[in-house]
Amino acid sequence: MARYRDPLTKDLFSWQPPQIGVGYGAEVTGRGALDNRIARMIGHALRDAREDGLSRAEVARRMTAYLGRSISEAMLNKWSSEGSEDHRIPLDAFIALVHATGAMALLGFAPGEFGLTVIETEYADLIEARLLDDHIEEMLARRQMLATRRRSRK
Numbered sequence: 405m406a407r408y409r410d411p412l413t414k415d416l417f418s419w420q421p422p423q424i425g426v427g428y429g430a431e432v433t434g435r436g437a438l439d440n441r442i443a444r445m446i447g448h449a450l451r452d453a454r455e456d457g458l459s460r461a462e463v464a465r466r467m468t469a470y471l472g473r474s475i476s477e478a479m480l481n482k483w484s485s486e487g488s489e490d491h492r493i494p495l496d497a498f499i500a501l502v503h504a505t506g507a508m509a510l511l512g513f514a515p516g517e518f519g520l521t522v523i524e525t526e527y528a529d530l531i532e533a534r535l536l537d538d539h540i541e542e543m544l545a546r547r548q549m550l551a552t553r554r555r556s557r558k
Contacts, residue, residue: 424521424523424524424527425512425521425522425523426508426509426511426512426521426522426523426524427509427511427512427513427515427516427521427522428445428448428509428510428512428513432444432445432448433445433513439486439489439492440486441513442492442493442513443483443484443485443486443488444486445509445510445513446480446483446484446493446501446510447484447485449501449502449505449507449509449510450463450480450484450505452505452507453504453505453506453507458504458505460477460480460481461477463480463501463504463505464476464477464479464480466500466503466504467497467500467501467503467504470500470503470504471496471497471500475497475500479491479497480501483497498510
């Protein structure tokens with residue numbers, strides 16, 4: 405006998421925590437040389453932008469407006485090509501690319517190379533509060549240990 409499932413009742417086991425860290429996973433960046441991984445991320449961000457209705461020409465226009473210097477669609481193509489060894493994206497253009505596409509996941513790559521994580525500002529206070537709670541617990545445990553030691557000496 406099949407069980408009837410109420411479509412309005414939420415499945416408690418289907419909950420997924422929100423993504424705290426910003427960045428692309430290994431399925432996007434892959435392996436290999438650093439410049440190839442950067443080109444793959446740029447290409448992925450540009451494909452995501454295209455899916456959101458933003459052409460490379462529009463991304464280039466937005467980057468040009470943001471930087472105050474000319475960025476062409478051909479430059480975007482070179483920066484996103486693993487085979488283009490002569491063209492690497494400058495840092496200011498990288499920032500403009502994030503600004504133009506809204507691809508915040510790009511920002512997690514460089515810190516990730518050093519074992520760090522980029523988080524959204526809304527989570528910073530939660531993390532700091534947890535660190536303070538941990539410190540308070542540690543200090544209370546230390547105080548308890550000193551009190552116990554003092555009582556045992558009497």
